[in-house]
Amino acid sequence: MNFFQNNNQFKQTMVASAISDKIGQHIIIDSEHTLGGGCINHASKLKTSAGNFFLKWNANCAADIFIREAESLMELRKARGEFIIVPEVIAAKAVDQSPGFLVLEFLESSKTGDDNDEKLGRGLATIHKLGNPQFGFYADNYCGATIKNNNWCRS
Numbered sequence: 001m002n003f004f005q006n007n008n009q010f011k012q013t014m015v016a017s018a019i020s021d022k023i024g025q026h027i028i029i030d031s032e033h034t035l036g037g038g039c040i041n042h043a044s045k046l047k048t049s050a051g052n053f054f055l056k057w058n059a060n061c062a063a064d065i066f067i068r069e070a071e072s073l074m075e076l077r078k079a080r081g082e083f084i085i086v087p088e089v090i091a092a093k094a095v096d097q098s099p100g101f102l103v104l105e106f107l108e109s110s111k112t113g114d115d116n117d118e119k120l121g122r123g124l125a126t127i128h129k130l131g132n133p134q135f136g137f138y139a140d141n142y143c144g145a146t147i148k149n150n151n152w153c154r155s
Helices: 008-023 065-079 116-129
Strands: 029-034 042-048 051-058 089-093 100-105 141-143 146-148
Touching: 008 042, 008 089, 008 100, 051 065, 065 089, 065 100, 065 116, 065 141
Parallel strands: none
Antiparallel strands: 029 042, 042 051, 051 100, 089 100, 141 146
16 A cells, blocks of 8 residues: 555645645545556556546655656646647645655557657657757756756856
């Protein structure tokens, strides 16, 4: 059992409250379904009174990991369009006495197609068209659990 399964009140208050604040309506989490695919954090699909959301959480990680991931996703959303889909950040919370978490728009899996490789390439090209006069980012962030130094540099 995970933290949220053991602490339904926490899920219904802190996570539901964060989603409610973002969408501007009171929501209730109806159910949570564990998702696979990650090895560092827990992940779930939340079914709520306002639709589905993706929830990632952890209590044993860097305190700011979900805040930094949210910032990175918001930056990547600048490139979203025909060839790249980036989920909307709904909420992010740092680890403190309770687990940190990241709530995102839930994206359904898509069908595979003959043009997926081309779409991926065009999506990556779109991301790389976003320019900046220097290399780096506004804050250090993570590759998995490893901190990445993102100091601004000329090359």
